[in-house]
Amino acid sequence: MDPRPDPGAWRRRTVRGDGVDLAVLEAGDPEAPALVLVHGWPDTHRVWLPVAQRLAADLRVVVYDTRGQGLSPTDAPDSAFALPHLAADLMAVLDDVDPAHPVHVAGHDWGSVQAWEAVCEPGATDRIASFTSISGPNLDHVGAWARSTLRHPTPAGVAGLLGQAVSSSYVPFLVSPLAPAVLRVLGHRDMVSGLRYYRGNVGRPARGPRPRRTSVPVLQLALDRDPAIREAALVASEPWCDDLRRHHLPLGHWALRTDPDAVAEAVLGHVSAVEARRPATDA
Template sequence: MTASISEIPATERTVHHRGFDLAVHEYGDPDAETVILVHGWPDTHHLWNGVIPLLAGRFHVVAYDTRGHGASTRTARVADFRLAELAADFYAVADAVSPDRPVHVLAHDWGSVQVWEAVCEPQATDRIASFTSVSGPNLDHLAAWVRARLRGPGPRSIWQPFTQLLSSAYTGFFMTPGLPRLAFGLLATEQRWRRFIQLMNDTAPSTIFFAPTLKQDMVNGLLIYRANILAHMLKPRERTTDVPVQLIVAGRDIAVRPAGYDDSGQWVSRLWRRDVPAGHWMPFSHPELLATATTELVDAVENGVLTAGGEEQTPVGEPRKQPRRLRVAE
């Protein structure tokens, strides 16, 4: 039986970077390969409480609170939440916990978005061995996908961007100065947020983990939307990477529609994709799947072949214009 997070020995450290103190939590053998877990909004490292015990027996597992969340330094400056700053924080944590070896990464939501920024940096292949992305796109890739679809013929070219616009409509509200912060400050409670996640993911309350700072994280973390959405969607950059990337695509994701990832192979030389009939918060609803998928990609980097469910997939190192796609049963 898998141990609970409370039974896994943990050590804590603080990584100081550009005026921010980042609260870092480490599990497992520090001499083993390192897997860094990066959360999104409005979560903290507690997002990974169900995943960490599944990885800590083999890996050096590191989870940290990103700036503005949990026990890390808070800020009211929009500029402090720009992806370039968040990616630099990630590299600071990686350098602190694994200075001599590249790290593997599993990231969710805005955590995935900021790691996408990191894996497209020039130093990425030296410091990042693999990246498993869950429910968080590269914003520049998503913007390019929208533009490409709108230029295409037929109703599908309009329908796909339109459905993504509907799914992303909440971000317009989140970017409104003052109002969303007031709304979350007055109305958001742990009970209501837990119920919302249960409805979106069809998962048990006992598998959902929050930090005591949830309400603060909801309010403070909203600045990440204002700092990044318009800047990247209106002026997308050409961002490519040779880091092996695995997309875990949630078919019932309320934020990013599965079609939004369809062009990822244009920018990623080594790419795999798993489509899962799940909602947005898979770290809560599918911890075993995420732990297994991450481990399989680590093994692929080591052995040169990705094996998923006993099936040999495209060898790592063979670029594909279209990723190998797996459909995962619920």
């Protein structure tokens, strides 16, 4: 992998998502397997650039600013940030990248959460070749695990549930009326705009977790020093995935920036392994 790509090689275009325009950038060999990278909160596509630039020597790499972030502004209300809309945006990008073949996907933080939504849609294997999940669990899988743990508690299960609750203790503040005013003081527009991801999906009227199964090959990059995501939240997806692997890295939440070589190597390894298994007629 070449860690020194030409920044001028990035090609920008606009893709119409689910009612919003999305800024999409692409680099790498147009004939290579395609990989779409989805960022989280409070980031833009730029958080992926250190990793993307390393992958561009081997793959056709696509990054985009998700709705309301970076180069994809929108005044859409909180309800427009519910996971089905975010998944529809991702599907629109995939259709633009390659309407005829499945595309590889990797997501970080809320980018992983929204990619999980797409990966678990019926027919996802027709559009998504593989998924690498980093620091963002499937919310329905976590919800199902939490309910099961509360109904049939064990010491290990309760400990895992309490541990994830502590790690997620910042969320009530982010969905509170105080958050926008406090975060504006920091002068971070994307941080304030991105609060709609939380308000659109957390603290909504209670509903039971949906059964969300997938046959897409999934790699969970478990960042052992990430204070936000505990192991139990990752294990919650195991009953719902036909093909799931977990790879531990001794890194923190911002591994995309601090250790892009390690992340790029893991993502490329997963993509390459799945590509090697694909029938020649699908290549």
